[in-house]
Amino acid sequence: MAGQTDMELIKNGVRLDGRKPDELREVKIVAGVLDNADGSCYLEWGNNKIYAGVFGPMECHPRHKQKADRAIVQARYTMAPFSVNDRKRPGLDRRSSEISYIVSQAFEKVVMVEEFPKASIRVDMQVVEAHAGTRCAAMTAASVALADAGIPMRDMIPACASGKVNDIVVLDLNKEEDNYGQADLPLAIIPSTGEVVLLQLDGHLTPDQFEEAMDLATNGCMDLYEKMRAALENRYGGSK
Amino acid sequence: MSEESSSESARKLVLPGDLMETKSKPGRGIFRKDGRVHASVVGHSIDKSGYINVNGIKGRYNPKTGDKVIAVCAETGPSVWRMDIGASFNSTLHHSESGWKVPFGDTARFLAIGDAVWAEIFMVDAAGSHQISLKKDDCRKLYSGTIVRINPTNVSRVIGKQGSMITAIREKTQTRIQIGQNGYIWIDGKGDDISRAQEAVEMINKESTSKGLTKKIEKLLEK
Numbered sequence: 536m537a538g539q540t541d542m543e544l545i546k547n548g549v550r551l552d553g554r555k556p557d558e559l560r561e562v563k564i565v566a567g568v569l570d571n572a573d574g575s576c577y578l579e580w581g582n583n584k585i586y587a588g589v590f591g592p593m594e595c596h597p598r599h600k601q602k603a604d605r606a607i608v609q610a611r612y613t614m615a616p617f618s619v620n621d622r623k624r625p626g627l628d629r630r631s632s633e634i635s636y637i638v639s640q641a642f643e644k645v646v647m648v649e650e651f652p653k654a655s656i657r658v659d660m661q662v663v664e665a666h667a668g669t670r671c672a673a674m675t676a677a678s679v680a681l682a683d684a685g686i687p688m689r690d691m692i693p694a695c696a697s698g699k700v701n702d703i704v705v706l707d708l709n710k711e712e713d714n715y716g717q718a719d720l721p722l723a724i725i726p727s728t729g730e731v732v733l734l735q736l737d738g739h740l741t742p743d744q745f746e747e748a749m750d751l752a753t754n755g756c757m758d759l760y761e762k763m764r765a766a767l768e769n770r771y772g773g774s775k
Numbered sequence: 776m777s778e779e780s781s782s783e784s785a786r787k788l789v790l791p792g793d794l795m796e797t798k799s800k801p802g803r804g805i806f807r808k809d810g811r812v813h814a815s816v817v818g819h820s821i822d823k824s825g826y827i828n829v830n831g832i833k834g835r836y837n838p839k840t841g842d843k844v845i846a847v848c849a850e851t852g853p854s855v856w857r858m859d860i861g862a863s864f865n866s867t868l869h870h871s872e873s874g875w876k877v878p879f880g881d882t883a884r885f886l887a888i889g890d891a892v893w894a895e896i897f898m899v900d901a902a903g904s905h906q907i908s909l910k911k912d913d914c915r916k917l918y919s920g921t922i923v924r925i926n927p928t929n930v931s932r933v934i935g936k937q938g939s940m941i942t943a944i945r946e947k948t949q950t951r952i953q954i955g956q957n958g959y960i961w962i963d964g965k966g967d968d969i970s971r972a973q974e975a976v977e978m979i980n981k982e983s984t985s986k987g988l989t990k991k992i993e994k995l996l997e998k
Binding site: 573592603653682727 | 813
């Protein structure tokens with residue numbers, strides 16, 4: 536990847552932030568934090584801070600985007616100007632349009648869109664603080680927000696990245712590893728079936744490393760799924 | 776929805792995708808896959824008389840023919856009104872269903888944007904669009920008063936067993952209250968009474984899952 540450094544990103548199996556190669560950063564998920572949205576979620580993942588809000592199903596605007604037989608998911612990923620070190624110019628750019636698009640595609644796989652013809656389900660994700668892995672974090676937050684909005688879905692989708700630093704495959708890259716590492720592989724799956732709904736790869740991996748990275752990210756997703764469930768159970772009082 | 780669900784022992788919180796261990800037939804909030812049933816929404820599962828249902832905790836109002844709702848005018852056309860009933864789409868109120876003799880293009884004189892009515896849903900089609908009517912029973916335009924919006928799934932809590940909760944609120948606050956199945960509640964009375972009733976309704980909406988709610992509300996209204 537782009538960045539070059541002599542920095543040793545992983546030493547004796549311990550990473551810069553003290554994690555093992557197969558360890559996630561600390562994740563905190565709170566469901567239902569916003570009053571005005573139909574469903575919402577706040578997520579902290581390492582130093583990432585993300586809000587997600589869901590509206591709908593509601594009438595789809597612009598009208599030409601309506602589908603006569605199903606709903607569409609209109610996801611919107613935005614980063615706050617203060618979310619990164621160099622002030623980010625606000626508004627949509629190439630990167631955020633791409634992420635918005637792939638997230639919409641992924642959610643249309645799990646949301647029961649056929650129940651709401653002509654409708655639109657709006658998912659807004661706002662990155663308040665970014666520290667690598669925001670697309671996965673935003674997607675995870677959006678999943679919880681969708682469930683919180685009471686929108687029928689086949690499953691919730693956790694998303695988690697793995698990658699390669701100093702020729703070692705690791706889970707959940709942090710900022711330094713993302714900038715100076717060798718590969719980044721964001722993955723989102725449907726936990727009940729194992730189907731992949733989002734997969735991107737930036738950098739180089741050998742076929743063996745790719746398999747390893749996939750396994751690692753899948754396990755990461757499953758861990759995350761438990762945390763998402765716990766967040767919703769916490770919000771709605773668990774089993775009674 | 777009825778109140779007796781709370782006394783069911785099989786009541787359990789389920790999340791989207793959860794497999795339901797049951798031999799019952801699938802009902803609401805359920806989808807089938809490979810011959811097995813899964814929950815599709817966050818809600819409480821109730822397995823009763825051969826059917827398994829998941830009552831969603833949140834979500835927009837799903838219109839059903841015959842439901843009495845409160846609708847707020849959102850848009851006027853030459854011969855129709857588009858009414859907000861809290862569902863995914865606005866509902867249509869055609870002038871022929873209004874009971875008034877409306878000259879073409881003069882709809883706003885009868886029902887302007889923001890005006891509310893007590894209406895019945897008389898048609899829902901497969902595409903999800905629906906129409907309401909003012910020609911049924913006690914349907915009418917609502918003058919004065921205020922409208923409180925709550926989660927439609929909490930409507931049965933506001934009504935209470937055999938209307939116990941709503942009767943208590945009505946008597947204690949001396950207000951007229953009408954509850955739409957869509958979670959829009961119309962309250963009319965003296966200014967102070969309205970705000971007390973509104974407070975009670977909002978509290979029920981917020982604490983719909985807590986126990987001894989009727990007592991809490993009575994206590995709130997004693998003040």
